[in-house]
Amino acid sequence: MAATDLLRSGLERFGRRDQQIARYFIDHAEEIPFLSAGEIAETLGVSGAAITRFAQRVGYEGYPHLQRVIRHDLRATLGMKQPGGRDSVVARFWASERGNLETLQDLPEATLLAFARAIARAKQVWVVGARSSYGISLLAETILSSFRPGVRAYASDLLLSRPEQLLDATPDDVVIVFTLRRYSRATTRMIRALHAQGVQVLLITDQGASPLSKIAHQSLHLPTQGTDVLASLAPFVSVCTLLASLVAQELEGGHLKQAETLNAEFAVYEY
Known part of the structure; x- marks a missing residue:
């Protein structure tokens, strides 16, 4: 029992x-x-x-x-569950994704705008995650870097192995941290260390009881109802995209035009 x-x-x-x-x-x-x-x-x-x-x-x-x-x-x-029957996996998946996205519409606009302003005004933006959350961190780094400098993604366990990187942190920075159950011990330790140095903590997590909720300056709790086996990451992707759009608005486009000029100069894209 x-x-x-x-x-x-x-x-x-x-x-x-x-x-x-x-x-x-x-x-x-x-x-x-x-x-x-x-x-x-x-x-x-x-x-x-x-x-x-x-x-x-x-x-x-x-x-x-x-x-x-x-x-x-x-x-x-x-933890991960064993997959159930095959019959309705596809139908259940799309039903849960629709439900998650509908729930996201209830996120307070004021909270989203506060997140975006904090990101736009920060000297540096640390983006931290572990395992699947690190993949979301890389996505957030990619899209936010289109609009502002000083954005970098870190894998929690690698950051923990090189704690001297914390010496670069200042109270003018923010850290965007992604957590999903089961919560990473390395993420918890590193975010507490950054918090102790005065870095503003922006937590984007699931609807569980993240150990970082108590120290986060701002939090977004996202629905993650998924299939029989995995939690859904779609809400994290959607919110990252929305936050990037709001940051771009705050920065009036930021350095997007200059970045696109450099992409053309170095022939980054085929067309």
Whole structure:
């Protein structure tokens, strides 16, 4: 039985304080792998020892043990799934994509404009992602570079292996970070490091509980309903394209004309 199911089944037997703690674990299961006992205790207004004793009362060695079990449960449910039957894979795929794109229309225009202004005004734009999110980072770098200089994509794990690159970061910079469950530990570490140096964090993530939500200056949560096997990346592509258009508007075209002149001069394209 999953740890949260175990806690849910015992709610009626728990005392008032244990019910409060158990409900927090149930309602915030996706955040637990990234929270210390002290952080949970502070949120609930109890002592760190109360969190430890609760974990022991429900059958675990302590909070770290319960945290590990919850992390394991999440990995089992949030990883890639085995494909189902063939019959309606195509129909389900297009139905989910339509649903995602319709949901995107509910994103507040003011939030999108604030993202674009932050990107347009930054000295440097760091674009960070891991695994499939890194592919989105490369796309964002490509289209944003058409309108402004100083945009560079970084793979989280490679950036983590060369932390001296953080010396280039300034409070005048922004970092656009893409996260998708399962959230990359390398991404979390690097974005926290950039945040500590005063870099403005623009988070574009799925509808889960990203560990970076608490430190992000601005956030966009995108629908990622996909097929039986994979989450959809289409909403990320659409939002990147829209943000690039808004940045271009903010910059009144930016250096697009000069960039196109250079493309022609160096015969970058066949036609």
